[in-house]
Amino acid sequence: MDRRRYTSETTSGFTRTTTECRLAGDGSVGRGEDVCYKTADHDALAETEPIDLTGDWTVATLSAHLDTVDLFAPEAPTYEHYRNYRRWAIESAALDLALRQRGKTLGEALGIDPDPVRFVVSTRLGEPPTSDRIERLLALDDTREFKLDPSEEWPTDLFTTLGATDAVRIMDLKDWYGGPDPDVEPELYHDVFGMDSVIVEDAAFVPETNQLVESRAERLSFDSPIDGVESLRSLPVEPGWCNIKPSRFGSLESLFETIEYCQQAGIDLYGGGQFELASGRTAIQTLAALFYPDAPNDVAPSVFNDPGETPPYPASPLQPDVDAVGFEF
Numbered sequence: 001m002d003r004r005r006y007t008s009e010t011t012s013g014f015t016r017t018t019t020e021c022r023l024a025g026d027g028s029v030g031r032g033e034d035v036c037y038k039t040a041d042h043d044a045l046a047e048t049e050p051i052d053l054t055g056d057w058t059v060a061t062l063s064a065h066l067d068t069v070d071l072f073a074p075e076a077p078t079y080e081h082y083r084n085y086r087r088w089a090i091e092s093a094a095l096d097l098a099l100r101q102r103g104k105t106l107g108e109a110l111g112i113d114p115d116p117v118r119f120v121v122s123t124r125l126g127e128p129p130t131s132d133r134i135e136r137l138l139a140l141d142d143t144r145e146f147k148l149d150p151s152e153e154w155p156t157d158l159f160t161t162l163g164a165t166d167a168v169r170i171m172d173l174k175d176w177y178g179g180p181d182p183d184v185e186p187e188l189y190h191d192v193f194g195m196d197s198v199i200v201e202d203a204a205f206v207p208e209t210n211q212l213v214e215s216r217a218e219r220l221s222f223d224s225p226i227d228g229v230e231s232l233r234s235l236p237v238e239p240g241w242c243n244i245k246p247s248r249f250g251s252l253e254s255l256f257e258t259i260e261y262c263q264q265a266g267i268d269l270y271g272g273g274q275f276e277l278a279s280g281r282t283a284i285q286t287l288a289a290l291f292y293p294d295a296p297n298d299v300a301p302s303v304f305n306d307p308g309e310t311p312p313y314p315a316s317p318l319q320p321d322v323d324a325v326g327f328e329f
Contacts, residue, residue: 030097033280084250
């Protein structure tokens with residue numbers, strides 16, 4: 001296994017670092033992206049020898065082998081859930097390699113034709129927060145849709161302005177990132193839920209917001225806590241939506257089990273990303289094309305995260321590449 005490191009500035013004001021894992025066999029190369037957010041974890045990885053995967057494997061036997069391997073030895077990861085991120089890099093590379101060796105796409109292997117992928121633009125509104133960036137992007141393309149991260153610094157009239165655009169599809173409160181007892185602002189929740197039909201992601205269940213949140217279960221979505229079927233079952237409510245970020249699941253088996261569970265339970269899906277810089281982005285777009293192409297997918301092309309890029313920007317929906325192979329979009 002070889003590795004390649006990627007680094008890029010982002011429109012969210014931080015430097016993104018990822019590491020691409022590359023598996024070779026029979027003249028083909030499979031790629032998967034490690035999306036750990038802390039650069040220190042990538043630095044530590046660069047100081048270690050790649051794990052030895054010499055031999056004949058199936059995707060299933062490789063996955064079983066990874067159950068026995070500490071992918072962060074000798075240093076522990078910054079956060080335990082980063083173990084899933086690194087495992088995803090290897091398992092998605094293995095799937096990419098297996099498909100390339102057969103000259104197939106994932107859709108062909110599953111018997112599913114990919115559809116054009118609708119996407120939203122995830123963006124920040126600046127300091128102080130204003131609707132200026134939204135209005136600039138809508139002036140370039142009035143069909144553009146958005147996923148935003150509201151905060152208590154947002155004035156109420158900003159929600160009114162954004163609602164009038166009818167372009168915001170998802171509001172991500174991110175309160176599941178704050179531990180078991182997050183500090184929430186009830187007024188923010190009222191402003192967010194006051195935007196009719198907007199999907200509300202990662203809302204907290206605390207006494208100040210329980211009644212409002214539980215009564216809007218059909219509009220709820222979760223991202224941060226979702227790493228498999230059991231994490232969905234353990235939620236306080238059955239949500240109307242689930243954000244599928246493949247790297248959170250670690251294994252391919254857990255990812256596809258969760259997609260199937262949601263389909264059977266009537267939970268709508270949309271795709272999410274983690275500022276992927278390489279093959280990870282095409283992987284999330286491929287999954288969206290096969291399983292939830294018409295949803296408000298947070299899988300926009302990387303140009304929207306690059307502060308150095310200028311218009312024109314790609315339009316939604318994204319068209320699958322007719323020459324794709326492997327885990328490509």
